[in-house]
Amino acid sequence: MQVDFIEKYAALDSFFHRREPRAKIICCLGLIIILLTTSPTAYIALGGYAAVLLAAMIASRAPLGYYLRRAGVILPFVVLVAIFIPFRRAAGADDALDFMGITLSRQGLLIFWNVVVKAWLAILLLLVFSTTTSFARQLEGMASLKVPQILVMVAGFAYRYLFVLADEGLRMKRAGDSRGYHGRWLGQATAIGQIIGTLFLRSYQRAERIYQAMLARGYEGGVYPGAVERLKRADYLFMIASVGLFLTLRIIDR
Amino acid sequence: MNRSTIIKIDNLSYSYPDGTRALEDISLEIFAGERVGLVGPNGAGKSTLVLHLNGIISGNGNITVCELAVIKKNYKQLRQKVGLVFQNADDQLFCPTVYDDAAFGPRNLGFSPEQVDQRVRRSLAAVGLAGRESRSSYHLSAGEKRRLAIATVLAMDAEILVLDEPTSGLDPRGRRQIIQLLAGMDKTLLVATHDLDLLRQLCQRAVVLSNGSKVADESVAAVLANHDLLQAHGLE
Numbered sequence: 001m002q003v004d005f006i007e008k009y010a011a012l013d014s015f016f017h018r019r020e021p022r023a024k025i026i027c028c029l030g031l032i033i034i035l036l037t038t039s040p041t042a043y044i045a046l047g048g049y050a051a052v053l054l055a056a057m058i059a060s061r062a063p064l065g066y067y068l069r070r071a072g073v074i075l076p077f078v079v080l081v082a083i084f085i086p087f088r089r090a091a092g093a094d095d096a097l098d099f100m101g102i103t104l105s106r107q108g109l110l111i112f113w114n115v116v117v118k119a120w121l122a123i124l125l126l127l128v129f130s131t132t133t134s135f136a137r138q139l140e141g142m143a144s145l146k147v148p149q150i151l152v153m154v155a156g157f158a159y160r161y162l163f164v165l166a167d168e169g170l171r172m173k174r175a176g177d178s179r180g181y182h183g184r185w186l187g188q189a190t191a192i193g194q195i196i197g198t199l200f201l202r203s204y205q206r207a208e209r210i211y212q213a214m215l216a217r218g219y220e221g222g223v224y225p226g227a228v229e230r231l232k233r234a235d236y237l238f239m240i241a242s243v244g245l246f247l248t249l250r251i252i253d254r
Numbered sequence: 255m256n257r258s259t260i261i262k263i264d265n266l267s268y269s270y271p272d273g274t275r276a277l278e279d280i281s282l283e284i285f286a287g288e289r290v291g292l293v294g295p296n297g298a299g300k301s302t303l304v305l306h307l308n309g310i311i312s313g314n315g316n317i318t319v320c321e322l323a324v325i326k327k328n329y330k331q332l333r334q335k336v337g338l339v340f341q342n343a344d345d346q347l348f349c350p351t352v353y354d355d356a357a358f359g360p361r362n363l364g365f366s367p368e369q370v371d372q373r374v375r376r377s378l379a380a381v382g383l384a385g386r387e388s389r390s391s392y393h394l395s396a397g398e399k400r401r402l403a404i405a406t407v408l409a410m411d412a413e414i415l416v417l418d419e420p421t422s423g424l425d426p427r428g429r430r431q432i433i434q435l436l437a438g439m440d441k442t443l444l445v446a447t448h449d450l451d452l453l454r455q456l457c458q459r460a461v462v463l464s465n466g467s468k469v470a471d472e473s474v475a476a477v478l479a480n481h482d483l484l485q486a487h488g489l490e
Contacts, residue, residue, distance in 0.1 A: 007390075134388075135350060135390075136350040136351045136354070136388065136390070139350055156348075156349065156350045157348060159350060160347075160348055160349065160350060160390075160391075160392065161348075163392050164344055164392070206344075206345060209340065209342065209345040210345050210346075210348050212305065212310050212340075212345075213338075213340050213345050213346040213348065214348070214358075215310055215333070216308055216310055216333055216336075216338040216340075217333065217358055217359035217362060217406060217407070217410060218330060218333045218334060218359055218362035218363050218410070219358075219362050220330070220362065
């Protein structure tokens with residue numbers, strides 16, 4: 001099964017790949033806060049953010065089309081949540097807008113734009129982070145930022161066994177297909193339930209075996225600190241420069 | 255040759271929580287440096303037996319390993335001395351990277367980061383996986399996964415290696431590599447298997463388990479020559 005898609009470009013080498021994961025996480029948080037507090041009508045600032053992100057995507061050496069495709073995934077969700085806002089009008093507001101016979105609210109449209117553009121820019125930002133950082137490095141970054149070890153471990157397990165589980169599901173589907181299952185009639189829905197149930201049971205048993213394997217190697221529920229890398233000067237400069245750039249854009253256009 | 259006992263099992267019985275008898279009055283003595291095959295058909299109780307050796311599961315009976323009784327207070331030491339390699343490498347390799355998996359045991363034993371690093375590199379080199387440290391174990395081949403699983407217990411400096419079906423599901427080359435790797439080790443080996451070829455090439459002594467009971471304990475040559483025995487217990 002082709003499962004490389006999550007870390008497809010993590011092994012490339014670029015300025016962003018070389019940054020310490022902790023620096024990248026802090027940066028992402030800072031930039032997202034600045035982005036979210038920007039006024040939706042600050043078009044120059046928003047355009048500026050987009051331009052900076054575009055430059056970052058190009059500098060990361062991963063193809064632009066990849067970023068845009070991945071970022072596109074978020075849009076249906078955002079649109080679904082926000083789609084009704086333009087049709088609601090605050091009581092007494094006089095901002096009705098007639099669009100092909102449909103009455104829209106100017107204020108509502110602005111909120112809609114606000115939600116969509118910020119969600120999209122934020123997801124592009126996170127994609128630059130996740131594309132240039134292997135999952136193991138992301139976990140290291142979380143651990144060195146003092147995220148509780150148990151959460152880091154759970155995230156690690158989820159990542160490690162996601163593919164194992166996906167493969168198992170795929171094998172079951174193939175086994176079903178080979179015996180003439182094609183899941184088109186309602187009567188065949190039972191089989192889907194059985195597949196899901198079996199997957200659940202198998203995962204449960206696997207979890208038991210993994211825990212035994214952990215015990216066998218001396219696990220006692222304790223946590224051990226991994227080696228924490230020192231932030232290099234380039235990492236500090238990277239944080240200051242990127243946050244500074246966004247902050248400047250944020251301030252000059254409000 | 256100095257025959258000091260390293261594993262001693264006295265009258266061990268075990269039932270699953272649902273009442274199924276898995277092991278029935280097993281007694282067994284294994285000497286330091288021996289290579290013993292634990293042979294038996296599927297469901298004979300091989301895996302259940304090996305899980306007893308470091309207290310992962312516990313039944314009725316006495317077990318002593320490296321002069322330590324297998325009781326809760328000795329678990330920590332026992333888990334360092336008994337390196338258990340599970341049948342399904344995917345269960346044993348649960349960390350995001352190859353390096354982390356090899357480092358998991360040593361870190362739990364409380365070694366410093368430098369010592370951990372040294373042990374990881376040594377054990378990965380021993381199984382021919384040096385240079386793969388930052389890979390995800392998901393991307394390794396089945397043979398490489400099996401070798402990495404062995405490295406994870408080598409990194410703990412185990413005295414006894416206990417392997418559950420180390421060659422199942424491997425292609426001939428993968429099998430050969432595992433057998434060569436194990437043959438080159440000067441540790442006590444207990445290998446649960448129904449791969450008679452592996453048994454012939456690696457072990458001197460064979461303990462045959464069937465339906466939870468010990469039915470034979472002889473030299474490998476004697477067991478392999480006893481066709482009636484092999485046939486009766488589904489090994490031929």
